Amino acid sequence: MTPPRHGAPLKLYVSASEVIIGGMLAQEDENGNERVIYYLSRVLNDVESRYSPIEKLCLPLYFFCLKLKYYLIPRNVYVISKFDVLKYMLSSPILHGRLGKWMLALTEFSLHFVPARAVKGQVLADFLVDHPCIDIDENLPSFVGLVPWKLYFDGSCHKSGVGIGILIISPSGEPNKFLFELNYSCSNNEAEYEALIMGLELLLERGVKNVEIFGDSQLVVHQVSLEYRCVSKNLRKYFNVATELLSKFDSVIVRHVPRELNQEANELAQIALRYKIKPSTLEKLVMEYGKSRNIKMLSSTPYYAQANRQVEAANKILIALIKKHIGRQPRNWHQTLNQVLWAYRNSPRGSTRTTLYKLVYGRDAVLPIDINLQSIRVARQDEIPVVDYWNSLHDELNELDDERLRALERVIRQKEIMSKSYNCRVKAKTFAVGDLV
CATH class of the missing domain: 1.10.10 (Arc Repressor Mutant, subunit A)
Structure with a gap:
């Protein structure tokens, strides 16, 4: 191993398996030969071993950057990996959960992603042999194979109306059922398209990028998969909307299935036409669900908002x-x-004197008018150094609890004023035992 040369970029190789993460820091010398600076690896602890495959691939980058912080900060670092998930992590402006926290911590480094297949050399081959990646196969494409969401759709048209049934299954196997009743008449094929479009919109709202679609309508399935031409004028508008929505996904697979394999979506469409639930029945179902989950349901007036309006x-x-x-x-x-x-x-509430957005994220949203008119906030933002900008974000998040407490105090103070105004008009009366009231 050799010490790093001043001013020259570094190469960080990262890899992960089910139980181990490994990394290697390297740099090219004056002759273009790659020299190793640092080797690092460790075993995942009990919590980390339960991370998702994507998080296990991103964990070594976060861990090694913090461990080798003083090597990496003053230089450009090329992150080399066999999988594209690190490229997504480094390029995505908004990440949530654990990946978002890691990305926020990595903003102080100058990291650039390089696909492993674009790098040659025995050092990379030895490194990958010592630290095998998750499910590496030369025949596989150079990206992480994400488990797709599954969408089952069905539309049902009867004289009583049009019903839509949608079943969405997450990659973890969690089912989500939706049923809708259309208040206008249409053909059965149009109802199928309506169900497909509604299902795609629900997936896009959740940020889904990979989906596998199942339907029992041969016409709709073969048209959206471009096996059949859409020649009907009535269906053309539905086809255009569906293809536009499908283009927003990174990976789409459309399959035709027999009706018996699409039974659940079909039943949801049928229920949407005839299922009317009474408020008392709905309340009973909610109480039973709460009891099954060990949730204590309070129906007294102060807590039961449905009763006191x-x-x-x-x-x-x-x-x-x-x-x-x-x-x-x-x-x-x-x-x-x-x-x-x-x-x-994004509008200030009269009771809290602040916006719901600020109470969640700690700062007010940047409005389109601010960008178009180049407000002081937008104009000054580019002048702030990156380190100071991220420090200010951390400070705002730390002060978020205080902001929420101040908003709560304002709400309580307003309620006290309203209570005082109401009570001043109340005339007190006293009663003795035996008086008729």
């Missing part, structure tokens, strides 16, 4: 906005609703 009072502003804006464009409600909710979340 607190829900209506809290949502009256949102309901008024929805009626006002969606009433103008009822056919584009799915586009207008997002705008209404966005405006509601």
